[in-house]
Amino acid sequence: MPEGHTLHRLARLHQRRYAGEPVAVSSPQGRFAESAARIDGRVLRAAEAHGKHLFHEYGPDAVVHVHLGLYGKFSEAKVPAGPPIGQVRMRMVGQRYWTDLRGPNACRLITEDEVAAVRARLGPDPIRGDADxxxxxxxxxxxxxxxxxxxxxxxxxxxxxxxxxxxxxxxxxxxxxxxxxxxxxxxxxxxxxxxxxxxxxxxxxxxxxxxxxxxxxxxxxxxxxxxxxxxxxxxxxxxxxxxxxxxxxxxxxxxxxxxxxxxxxxxxx
Missing domain, CATH: 1.10.8.50 (Helicase, Ruva Protein; domain 3)
Incomplete structure (x- = not known):
């Protein structure tokens, strides 16, 4: 299972490549299709990590929560995006890059209150500046x-x-x-x-x-x-x-x- 530094690297990568611009979000596999449709075309406000959890904030009150688990993995490339390969849970396509998420333990659309609840269950993260x-x-x-x-x-x-x-x-x-x-x-x-x-x-x-x-x-x-x-x-x-x-x-x-x-x-x- 990826350790915390991996999720923080992903958060920084996604912040750099997608934040501040509209992102096309889809679910070729279908398991995230309804939630993807709700945020498709919205601007990604921020990407951040806490421990082994990744959060993509679209707002208002719409956050994609990802936990990779043992088998989850992101793949990244420059646009244009090719056809999905394998079971792609979530696809993000920005102006310059696209990414596919496969095999995560969790990929769900949650509210800001639910984000707070997830974080409340977690201990301090040594990588975060707000850790106690x-x-x-x-x-x-x-x-x-x-x-x-x-x-x-x-x-x-x-x-x-x-x-x-x-x-x-x-x-x-x-x-x-x-x-x-x-x-x-x-x-x-x-x-x-x-x-x-x-x-x-x-x-x-x-x-x-x-x-x-x-x-x-x-x-x-x-x-x-x-x-x-x-x-x-x-x-x-x-x-x-x-x-x-x-x-x-x-x-x-x-x-x-x-x-x-x-x-x-x-x-x-």
Missing amino acids: PDRAWQRISRSRTSIATLLMDQSVLAGVGNVYRAEVLFRHGLPPLLPGRELDSPDWQAIWTDLVRLMRLGVRTGRIDTVRPEHLPEVTGRAPREDPHGGEVYVYRRAGQPCLICGTEVRIQELAGRKLYWCPTCQPA
């Missing part, structure tokens, strides 16, 4: 649940996925199964600050890079990471491989239905 990390800390500091699980709970912290979760805990030497209420306040502040920096970097580059400069391949002489996800990471999807810092085998286990990666030496219980 104390909101997340109030939940974490009272919880018996592991910090690894809490970081993935979108009602606690919005936008963090499996990669950022594993990597930020490694970078701060924190055992993933540590209960939230046993986390020190300075450690939380360090986690939040790091997430802000790493996730905003992801927005700029379009990939997740978490390895510090002194541990990069060009410095250590190791082979660069080869993975379709891209980016240099410490533990994510490196189970069974040696830790980049201590050489201990990276571990993996299931936690709340997701794969958890960590180094037992660098992140001692």
Whole structure:
């Protein structure tokens, strides 16, 4: 599932390419046809993201809410638009570009009050300038649940996925199964600050890079990471491989239905 930086990149792309101009909206697949007809030809006022949720504001009181889920994907190209290929849930055609949305978990037309309700259910997003990390800390500091699980709970912290979760805990030497209420306040502040920096970097580059400069391949002489996800990471999807810092085998286990990666030496219980 795409992590929060991907949705913010999409929001910025759509803001740049479509905002301020009329957009032709359709649903070749048909599942979004009635809603598409209501906003077809309207001016896109703004595109923004909160966590893993994307919002296209057409107004008045008409917002397209998209959650990509596991399989959702946007494809973009310059006009003219070609014939739809596959199951296109929503097509947007502007003056210079067009985009198709396929396979989202959610694509629906909602009101501004419903947008507020969605956002109210989400925790602070490290990428957003209006985020309040104390909101997340109030939940974490009272919880018996592991910090690894809490970081993935979108009602606690919005936008963090499996990669950022594993990597930020490694970078701060924190055992993933540590209960939230046993986390020190300075450690939380360090986690939040790091997430802000790493996730905003992801927005700029379009990939997740978490390895510090002194541990990069060009410095250590190791082979660069080869993975379709891209980016240099410490533990994510490196189970069974040696830790980049201590050489201990990276571990993996299931936690709340997701794969958890960590180094037992660098992140001692």
